[in-house]
Amino acid sequence: xxxxxxxxxxxxxxxxxxxxxxxxxxxxxxxxxxxxxxxxxxxxxxxxxxxxxxxxxxxxxxxxxxxxxxxxxxxxxxxxxxxxxxxxxxxxxxxxxxxxxxxxxxxxxxxxxxxxxxxxxxxxxxxxxxxxxxxxxxxxxxxxxxxxxxxxxxxxxxxxxxxxxxxxxxxxxxxxxxxxxxxxxxxxxxxxxxxxxxxxxxxxxxxxxxxxxxxxxxxxxxxxxxxxxxxxxxxxxxxxxxxxxxxxxxxxxxxxxxxxxxxxxxxxxxxxxxxxxxxxxxxxxxxxxxxxxxxxxxxxxxxxxxxxxxxxxxxxxxxxxxxxxxxxxxxxxxxxxxxxxxxxxxxxxxxxx
Amino acid sequence: xxxxxxxxxxxxxxxxxxxxxxxxxxxxxxxxxxxxxxxxxxxxxxxxxxxxxxxxxxxxxxxxxxxxxxxxxxxxxxxxxxxxxxx
Numbered sequence: 189x190x191x192x193x194x195x196x197x198x199x200x201x202x203x204x205x206x207x208x209x210x211x212x213x214x215x216x217x218x219x220x221x222x223x224x225x226x227x228x229x230x231x232x233x234x235x236x237x238x239x240x241x242x243x244x245x246x247x248x249x250x251x252x253x254x255x256x257x258x259x260x261x262x263x264x265x266x267x268x269x270x271x272x273x274x275x276x277x278x279x280x281x282x283x284x285x286x287x288x289x290x291x292x293x294x295x296x297x298x299x300x301x302x303x304x305x306x307x308x309x310x311x312x313x314x315x316x317x318x319x320x321x322x323x324x325x326x327x328x329x330x331x332x333x334x335x336x337x338x339x340x341x342x343x344x345x346x347x348x349x350x351x352x353x354x355x356x357x358x359x360x361x362x363x364x365x366x367x368x369x370x371x372x373x374x375x376x377x378x379x380x381x382x383x384x385x386x387x388x389x390x391x392x393x394x395x396x397x398x399x400x401x402x403x404x405x406x407x408x409x410x411x412x413x414x415x416x417x418x419x420x421x422x423x424x425x426x427x428x429x430x431x432x433x434x435x436x437x438x439x440x441x442x443x444x445x446x447x448x449x450x451x452x453x454x455x456x457x458x459x460x461x462x463x464x465x466x467x468x469x470x471x472x473x474x475x476x477x478x479x480x481x482x483x484x485x486x487x488x489x490x491x492x493x494x495x496x497x498x499x500x501x502x503x504x505x506x507x508x509x510x511x512x513x514x515x516x517x518x519x520x521x522x523x524x525x526x527x528x529x530x531x532x533x534x535x536x537x538x539x540x541x
Numbered sequence: 542x543x544x545x546x547x548x549x550x551x552x553x554x555x556x557x558x559x560x561x562x563x564x565x566x567x568x569x570x571x572x573x574x575x576x577x578x579x580x581x582x583x584x585x586x587x588x589x590x591x592x593x594x595x596x597x598x599x600x601x602x603x604x605x606x607x608x609x610x611x612x613x614x615x616x617x618x619x620x621x622x623x624x625x626x627x628x
Contacts, residue, residue, distance in 0.1 A: 201588045205595030212601065253557075455595075 194436050197390070198280035200499040206275055207507045213239060214514050217540050223521050224531045224538075228254050231522055240264050247261065251467075255314065257522045261515045263316050266291075268511060269319040272504060281472065283395050283501045285321070286380050288507065289347075292320035293376040296348060297369050299330045300339055303367050321346060322346075323432040336368070377403060377428050382481060392413060393498040398493060401458070402505075403431035405486045408453065408462075415443045461485040461492075480539050487541045513539055567628035578621040585614035 215223070215238075223231055234258065236244045244259040261272050269288055276284050291304035295316050309331055319328065324441055326342065333339045336359065340352045348371075355371035362380070384392055410426040411434070423443040425435050433456055442449040450469065453462055465481030487509055494503035517538045524534040558564055565573075594608035 201591040202595040205592040206599050209596055209599035211603035213599075418575055 198278040199276065200280060201277045204498060204503045205282060206502050211507045211510055213351060214510055220517060220540060221539055223518065224534050228522055228525050231525065234259055235260060254522045254526045258314055258519055262517055265511060265515050266317060266319040269508065279391065281499060284504060287505060288359055289320050289379065291317045292322050293372045295320065295322065295327065295330065296343065296372050300365060300368060303333065303336055303339065347379050348372055349376045366425070373428060377430055381430055391500055394497050394502055398502050398505050400430065400432050401489055402486070403428050405434040405482060407431050409432050409440060409482055411449060412469065413445050413475060414445045415449055416424060458485065458489060461489045483513065483539045484541060491541065495522065571624040572627045573591050574624045575618065575621045578618045582614040586611055
């Protein structure tokens with residue numbers, strides 16, 4: 189899945205048509221409502237009769253119960269995203285490949301957290317999403333790594349290598365994962381916008397717009413979290429470069445002053461989309477509600493972009509976001525059911541658009 | 542070969558002009574109109590066809606709909622055929 193840059197012809201029409209009809213097949217509100225009322229066994233059966241039939245059948249012999257559901261969700265997600273790369277040509281392929289590297293970043297972080305918390309290999313493996321650029325062999329080696337240092341060794345020849353090696357010293361000093369995780373995130377986001385033409389064409393500009401929006405939302409989420417927790421952490425440490433809303437110096441002052449942060453967000457281009465999230469914040473109901481509202485706002489904004497620019501990379505990214513959201517939702521339902529939560533509590537945890 | 546033919550055609554046109562006639566006849570212009578319309582329709586169908594095949598592969602529309610949508614721009618070519626009878 190290396191990025192191809194030769195050949196400029198992108199087949200937006202074909203990919204957008206496929207992505208849109210796949211998007212239409214995602215679970216809707218009614219499906220979620222049905223799922224919430226089911227037990228884990230029924231959820232598994234419901235999934236066998238839907239999109240997930242193939243993955244459920246392939247994995248049915250090896251896993252059972254909620255583990256089966258989770259594995260099937262991840263396998264299906266990876267298949268769909270591999271399909272996207274199979275469809276796309278030219279520049280569009282390049283954009284999608286760059287974007288899907290977020291799963292490499294996710295896998296690295298999961299493995300490092302697993303090692304840090306002495307988790308079982310199996311439970312780490314469940315959480316990996318094999319949709320990125322890493323080969324099966326590299327993932328095997330990652331899973332086999334005994335220490336953080338070994339993980340960094342495995343990744344030395346990837347785009348994360350230098351950043352991780354640079355952050356390792358700080359990790360040893362403070363014995364927290366934050367510097368390493370930030371290094372992974374930054375390496376990913378830097379690679380997203382690196383090497384694009386200096387005078388972007390319309391298509392490239394839309395790609396950049398979408399990513400800037402996503403980076404903004406990540407920064408908003410981090411800023412709200414820090415602002416709420418009142419922890420004595422330097423906000424610049426969590427700041428991701430490349431967004432439109434904040435800069436590295438300004439974010440510190442905004443985090444210290446929640447009211448100013450909120451009014452700044454209300455005036456921003458995302459003001460309308462963020463309305464629900466900000467109201468939630470003011471009603472002071474805890475941060476998880478705000479995060480869900482933020483996620484919903486990002487989904488809505490991505491949908492707006494994909495409707496406004498149908499022949500661009502936006503519908504593809506909007507689909508990737510929506511699909512990831514569906515996987516999160518179904519997993520939340522299955523895990524919630526397993527833990528014996530009541531339907532109302534689970535419904536509150538879902539993000540539906 | 543093509544170069545030779547083009548030169549011959551160019552000389553023909555020059556001769557026609559020198560004799561005071563039009564550079565291109567009415568039928569010629571009408572043929573040009575039909576050709577250009579065909580070119581435009583082809584370009585439009587390229588995009589629609591790709592999208593239709595994509596939607597067809599996902600089983601979200603029927604073959605009939607895909608076919609109708611794909612050949613819709615062809616109507617412009619049919620309309621330009623009128624110029625052939627009007628000249």
